[in-house]
Amino acid sequence: MRFLLSAPLLAAAALALPFSAPRALVPREHPSLEGTHTLPFVTPNTEAAHTFAPMDHEPTAILVTCMDGRILPEEAFGIKAGTVNVLRNAGGRVAGAIPSILVSQVALGSHEIIVVHHTDCGMHKYTDAGIHEALESHYGNDTARPYTDSIAFNTFTSLNHSLHDDIRLLRDHPLINSTQVSGWAYNVTDGLLQRYV
């Protein structure tokens, strides 16, 4: 069951989104390696390449989790390189990961699906209606709606609901091998996992 925010809260949620002064989402030019970047990734990459060794890619599991930068899956969950397909989106929702799950299972043979949502998730703070409203407010209805009308942002009201909904989606999907699925919550305060499903 979904709970809708009242109109004032909905407006507050829309205002809280960082859409009032959006940055360009797509670079207009291909930046050179020497250009200015948000991330200091070139030097760390060069240093890492000194000790780099090619690895096998033999995934046995799929991890679906949120794009939140506080979650470092390889560190937090002890993932060995090459063994897990990590799929990330806002909220870590399964609905947004279905195409990649199908590819992972059919083409790569992974057979377990682990869903990890987390405390203090932004997709728990907003509503789909609030995000639609913010986009339409900024870009105008005529520009935004042809794109946003078909998008479900999959915001959620509680970790219990989001995890149970996503595990049910996996189990009910006719094309997904769902013999091994589980749903977990990751606490961004203490770094601990708790199994919900």
Ligand SMILES: [Zn+2]
């Ligand atoms: Zn999140």
